Amino acid sequence: MTPAQTTAATLLQTRPEGLYCPMGDFYIDPTRPVQRALITHGHADHARAGHGAVMATAQTLDIMAIRYGADFTQSRQPAAGPQQIGDVAVSFHPAGHILGSAQIAISHKSIGTAVVTGDYSRSPNPACAPFEPVPCDILVTEATFALPVFRHPDPGDEIARLLASVAAFPDRAHLIGTYALGKAQRLIMLLRAAGWDAPIYIHGALQKLCDYHVTQGIPLGDLRAATITRGQKRDFAGQIVLAPPSAFAATWAQRFPDPVICFASGWMQVRARARQRGVELPLVISDHVDWPDLTRTITELNPAETWVTHGREDAIIRWCALQGRTARPLRLLGYEEEET
């Protein structure tokens, strides 16, 4: 290990539970129950139930309570302004990923500042606050889409393709697979921005999280349950229906005759991925940084070291080497790529 890494390691270490700060005795997004967890955002692979104390943004705490019940932790600690935990100062900064998502900055006056990005995005998202660049010595970044082939297109263009397909196939329902938290609400906002004022039908699994967004001042327009009443026939022709991808495998999907299966995800950039899922209309809409935004972030923040938490680290480590930057993979396990 280089001396720099040795120093940095006193700020953050990897342990089987996840990323650990020994000087503050807490974990960030741990994958196993711990005494004290700091949580970047509410997606299930980052925010798990059962920790002794959880510090997160107020919205992330709300979301965890919605998903896991009010008793998901013994102590909720809303992040508000910089706070001292043990020997380090901790602050939360918007990550632009989903509602409530944050980066976590950890500072020690002699060692410096580490920023853990969590999942983040720099493309405009009306459903959450935009990413805030935080100067740092160690950037601990995600790398979900860290390959130079990932350049996310303008989401407005993807919505235009969807609406063109709806117009071309007025007899079929368009059934969009989307993650229930974040992606679903972003899709709805994008559809509204594109002028789709008609009701949007949603699977039951999306209801509570959509309701919560509305209470947070994010207008979603006319949402209706994609249910069928007994004895009443309806085929959702010409309608847009949102559901978690798992619903496509359930009998739930059988109510739609001849639907156009769509899927909204950054993975849809790659054809083999779309085909694997049996998707007829792939929509490349992502809540993560793509390759240009990831490399731009590293260049702008210009950290002494870049650590890569989860995703495809090979390419970004190679890129850092080409740029003469110090970088290393953390190979944290337990963060799924499936639902992003």
Added chain:
Amino acid sequence: MRAFADLLERLAFTPQRNGKIAHLTQFFAATPDPERGLALAALTGDLGLKAVTPSLLRGLVAQKVDADLFAISYDFVGDLAETIALIWPPATSHTPTTLPDLVAELQQSPKSALPGLIAMRLDAMLPNERYAYLKLATGGLRVGLSARLARMAVAEFGALQVEEVEEIWHGLTPPYTDLFAWATGGPKPTSAAHAPFRPVMLSTATDLAALQSLPAADYTAEWKWDGIRVQATNDHGTRKLYSRTGEDISNAFPDLLAALNFDGTIDGELLVKRGDHIAPFGDLQKRLGRRTVSRKMLDSHPAHLRAYDLLVWQGADLRALPHTDRRSALDAAIATINHPQIDLSPLLPFQTWDDLATLRSAPPSDVIEGVMIKRRDSPYLAGRMKGPWFKWKRDPMVIDAVLLYAQRGHGKRSGFYSDFTFGVWDNGALVPVGKAYFGFTDAELKSLDRFVRNNTTETFGPVRALKPLQVVEVAFEGLNRSPRHKSGVAMRFPRISRIRDDKLAGDADQLQTLRDMLPD
């Protein structure tokens, strides 16, 4: 180019035939000539561009992207053109291009200028345009669009009969301006080609009960051979062999082409024949789909034409004549041709349908799949109409098999597990022997779907492995040896004919039972 790139993308993700046709007709309606015709030719592989090689493309991208970064990306994406399309530095300014311009410059560019040309175009394109352009240039569109499907889409677009489109197809060349003019209300193009394809007359299925209401004396019967239906033609020296949908398969059968020493058009069955022995369909299959055929293959799998009908003879179109008159003319023609690779399909002697049933039950060859029945006064008409020609197929082979895997269907069946892999016993274990996704009713589909959901042991993406409990009767039209399948056999047209809830998995058939059904 944008519209073509979008079309290509939609086609690639649309497995259903009707969905593909819908995308194509919408594209034809929205796209002017000559772009729509060139797109059609590109999709069916008839554009005839000199192929740009993968190594040329690798060389181009090496100048733009670090080799390691490219290798990591290619490894993830898995397709060269797609990786390059995505990784290529984004366009600083997007220049709209048209398919006709791009095709023309690819055709006209000298080989040495190709790398520079392609790089320049890639620089000014959007990613999905780059993908379409690279697939176009490398000649590998592979969207599962057969020429047959393309013709159906043109017919649908212009509200034309597909047989009429097939008839003139071989006289047409890209960009098919006259074809699209016809499809939009203009005159039907006259076929300029020598030895044109003529739409084939097809039969409908029947059985003994349905036949009993018809006067047997009004019909002839002959064996239905298990080869492929072809049209062999020699038009003033231009020789062609067409499949029944109008595909030109001449290149794969030079031996038969050499035997077409006549001037006319014969409808018949293409078979492999060694001496007096007609070989099973599997042998013929080895010769299909080839661009060239080796000397060795010509010797070991000689092609043969068994003649059913005569459409044109020495300039005279016989199609309007009654079947019996054409048949007399055919007898005389085959005698005149007098070639060992061309013979007559003999008529079967019968007085009553029961006589014919007796013949059908004991055919003289394994390669006979039933009988063909034709009304004596029938003219030769294009397409499949109810009567005057019937096929009375032999009863299908059946086995009892156990469902092993299930996959969700598409379109109307999305949400339902409708594609099944089934197996039979071999040394105490179940080995997969085939796949079936039809044969059952909607009600049976629902019950199979329920079975799948309640008896899944593992899931692999869209595929579920099942507890080996559900026995089904699988019907199929024939069996071939297949080194590609673990079981060593491949079924033709397998379908689930009955759900055998009365049987236990242990009652399903043995693989040896299947092997015993293989033709000699």
